[in-house]
Amino acid sequence: MSTSLKGTTRKRVAVAYGRRCGDTNLLILENLVQLRHKLARLLGYSNYADYVIEPRMAKTSAKVFEFLEDISAGLTDLANKELAALKDLKKEEEGDSPFGIEDLLYYVKRADEEKFDLDFGTVKQYFPVNLVLSGIFKIFQDLFGLRFEEIADAEIWHCDVRLFSVWDFSSSELLGYFYLDVYFREGKYGHTCVLSLQNGSLSSNGERQIPVTLLLCQFRKEADGNPALLRFSEVVTLFHELGHVRTKLRIKPFIISPDGHSIESKEQSPGWNGMCETHSLHRSALVHHICNRASFARFSGLRVDSDFVEIPSQVLESWCYESMALKLISGFHQDITEPIKDEMCLALKKRRDSFSALKLKQEILLCLFDQIMHSSENVDSMELIKHLHPKVMLGLPMLEGTNPASSFPRFAIGYEAACYSRIWSEVFAADIFASKFQDGILNNYVGMLFRKKVLAPGGAREPFEILSDFLGREPSIQAYIERKTRNSLEWLEKTRIS
Structure with a gap:
């Protein structure tokens, strides 16, 4: 059609x-x-x-x-x-x-x-997988005060899998671990998602149980001389995933040693009943999971209201339409010092609405x-x-x-x-971005407030309280309406079919 x-x-x-x-x-x-x-x-x-x-x-x-x-x-x-x-x-x-x-x-x-005048085949040439990943990590470091370190020689189930530790940039506190399994292969689970392997919480002796997550994607690996490049939609998805998607799995609690080897945990976290439990599939931020500081596993990780869990990831998607952020995560695959062109950035932003x-x-x-x-x-x-x-x-x-x-x-x-949940999340995410990040997408002060007030509480606070506390007022639909109207009208006014 x-x-x-x-x-x-x-x-x-x-x-x-x-x-x-x-x-x-x-x-x-x-x-x-x-x-x-x-x-x-x-x-x-x-x-x-x-x-x-x-x-x-x-x-x-x-x-x-x-x-x-x-x-x-x-x-x-x-x-x-x-x-x-x-x-x-x-x-x-x-x-x-x-x-x-x-x-x-x-x-x-x-x-x-x-x-x-936007050729997505040409746009793809500016997004090598590893360059996009390193760019996103840099943005998250500057914005949320997080440091990412890859663990060499970790215990993994396939040679494509990588393990990272996440640290607070200022205090050097270990915040969590996540596995990256981003390339398609036969027999692999076919969805793009984050599997929450272990929620963060306080153990019975007062020590914090470290969250562990797994990010699964289905990107095409470099083959036959063709580099591993991401379509723009996959760039948005990756931001949203590192940033996004989780299936809650019930597994035995474990910890990861600094050398990347798993060790069975001797302490069971509050809320752990040791029995099999089925959880629903949700889409939400990996950063949300890692930065959560709730005391109980029941309210930790991504265990928040189902129409709230998408909001942090929807906020992060907005960086994919900002020229400064796009240049940080892009580089022509034959010369990565050449970032995506300004006219491409503008076209991607306008086309969004x-x-x-x-x-x-x-x-x-x-x-x-x-x-x-x-x-x-x-x-x-x-x-x-x-x-x-x-x-x-x-x-x-x-x-x-x-x-x-x-x-x-x-x-x-x-x-x-x-x-309604998808629209609900998109609307309030637009309010957060326009109110707090629009004029400074790498503003560390605002990013740290977002981490502390929005990501950290988990399910321990009511979502409206969380958003109202961060925004300084109740969340509104106005920013969403204004963005859609501004960008679409600008398109209509400049085109011959206006």
Whole structure:
């Protein structure tokens, strides 16, 4: 749908795609929702959304609805301007045929290609893996006062794996360890994630148990004379991972000796029950895990509210769109003294928010559907999406016989009643970056405050208290709305399709 030149073809493909497994999946979804409501009532909640959201940062479904509606309303004017620009572009290319939801992908891509002279193949040449890693470590050192040291001859399970110790730069206190296993290989776990092997905590004798984590990525290794280079999206992912993603594993507590060899721990941390436990997959900061100073394992590492755990990593993503940071982590692979060009940095930053209001409207549509389905019983999912679609999507009708909810897996597994979490994290991360870091992305004073007030408490404090303490006020959606509006309008004003 993003490459077809003919509107009729795009529509046929969109309809066929939107109808796949429709009736079957919707029946399964509605049955799942009813069972979830039943579970919630057995536990004393009026509906499943209240059950899911109560332990999260948002606390209530009403707060989630308010949040989504405020974001949607704040971006409506911008979304209308973006849609008008796309309609004009379609009119130039296809005449007076009406603009449909099936045209969004194609014309957003066309508009981006017209505006941004950005070859991602060329951009990739400036991001050798090891150079990006060393650059990120330097940024984290300057910003958060962390020192990274690789441990030679460590006990590892594959020759590609590396082990690092992390130290406080000022006091030389050992803060934790992490393994890097970043290259793809057959038989390796196929996701990009951080496995939290051991949470930091205070042991029964008052000594601190050191956190240990593992970062898994799926980058392509140097082969046949081709250097190991990262796509820009992988650079963002790596920032977000060193910075991001974790699966909590239950293992026997252990420590790592200074020479990199594991030794079984004789002390069990508070909260350790020695039994098998299953944990859910979350995305969150490795730095968050290492810098956490909670006393109990139950509140340590990344054991924070599920709609808060993403925020520190989302904050760190912003460095990937700042010219100063990009130059610190880049270098042309044939001459690493040549950093990425200024015009590339600017294009990457502007492209981040191109047509962002329209894109976000589509996500808000599904988030609202998710909340309503899990807040009310006996909802007709087809009628609900028919009602929401034109209301949220600026009057664009839903394609006949399709239902986006039938092929949106987050409703079924993992994010039920919590699809709002990604937007929630992105919004408050934008507030933090704009308020505290925008004018000084390597400001050590602010970085250390962030480390102390946001990363260190873990789950021992309420997230709103953490953010309010750091910001000096309650978190706001305004910075997010302003960034999206500023960058997208600048694009629209400078392009011929304005």
